Amino acid sequence: MKHFYRLLNYECSRLLSQVLIIGLGMLVLTVLFIKIELTKYTPYSPHERFEQLFISSGGPIIFLFCFILLLIVFSQSLRAPFIGGKSIYTFLTLPVKREYLYFSKLAAFAICTILLLAVQFITYMLGYSLMESHISSYSNGSFVMNNGLFLSIIRSNFMRIIWPxxxxxxxxxxxxxxxxxxxxxxxxxxxxxxxxxxxxxxxxxxxxxxxxxxxxxxxxxxxxxxxxxxxxxxxxxxxxxxxxxxxxxxxx
Missing domain, CATH: 1.10.8 (Helicase, Ruva Protein; domain 3)
Known part of the structure; x- marks a missing residue:
């Protein structure tokens, strides 16, 4: 298993920086669009539930776009050994089981995907805190949102898909x-x-x-x-x- 962990560490190190950039871009864009959407709200205007606001601000579309970018990064990672220096030949001559080569890449892809899902969850929480802060600014804090985050996650079709x-x-x-x-x-x-x-x-x-x-x-x-x-x-x-x-x- 030592060989597997080394291969897994190698694959993750190659992907991590790109995944973090995608995750950070998703977080910034989603929070920015939620902030823009919140500017339409006043104390006297009708307010959507946060799960609806998240959809209106394009949160699921941004996540889908970032997930596609992640798959492109994975695809480039798979193509890299076959081009340039043809390092696939080096990989196949390593004194390790070839199953390790396959599962180390697959495990690295799974870890990066889970990382993106975690960033999406953090983004959802940050977006909710923005809405909570915006509403609490009405009438010097007379309006308060209680237990709204948990309820919005439960009601959101999107969050139920990516966080079962x-x-x-x-x-x-x-x-x-x-x-x-x-x-x-x-x-x-x-x-x-x-x-x-x-x-x-x-x-x-x-x-x-x-x-x-x-x-x-x-x-x-x-x-x-x-x-x-x-x-x-x-x-x-x-x-x-x-x-x-x-x-x-x-x-x-």
Whole structure:
């Protein structure tokens, strides 16, 4: 396992600075747009709940954009060993199990994704504190928001998707993220290996993911257990075939 930890540390060190920049950009942009949205509120104007204000200010769109940027960073990380100095040949000759090479990258991607989700949660809390401060400024603090943060998180469809509060919603989130990460890794291997039939599940996955996330927003999470299991099957296929490609050296 010592070799695995070294590889994981190496992969995380390569990605961390870029992930932090994306997370910081997401935080700044979201807080800025919430601040702009709050300027429309006066003591006598109708006020939206914070979860609605967060949507109106474009918070979910900013997160989606940053998540796509994160996937692009992952994609560049996967392509890097195959270009320039062709360091993939060096990796494949290291005295470690090739499974370690695969799972160290996958684990680094998962850690960076969790970091982005954590930054999004912090951003949501900062945005709420801005609204709380803005409302408390009315009539010298006569208006106070009590327990609003917890209730807004519970009511927010967006926050329930990225921060699950039940076992089924956790399975939904886990299946979506695992399919994204393993599918991205598998796509880079398949396109490098030029296996045309392997591109079929890669092409099928994105529309399925988009529909899954859209349904999570509008439909009860308990009805999405079967699609989540299908995504987990996708992930299992991506992992097993990717490991086979690594062991056979078919990616060099």
């Amino acid at each position: 509060f039940s076992f089924i919603s956790f399975i939904n989130l886990f299946s979506v993220l695992s399919a994204c990460l393993t599918g991205l890794f598998y796509a880079s291997l398949v396109f490098k290996n030029k296996k045309r039939w392997g591109r079929i599940p890669v092409a099928v996955l994105p529309p399925f993911l988009i529909r899954m996330v859209a349904e999570q927003w509008f439909i009860a999470e308990s009805t999405l257990l079967l699609p989540s299991l299908i995504l987990l099957v996708f992930s299992l296929f991506f992992i097993t075939h990717s490991l086979w490609l690594f062991k056979k050296g078919a990616i060099a």
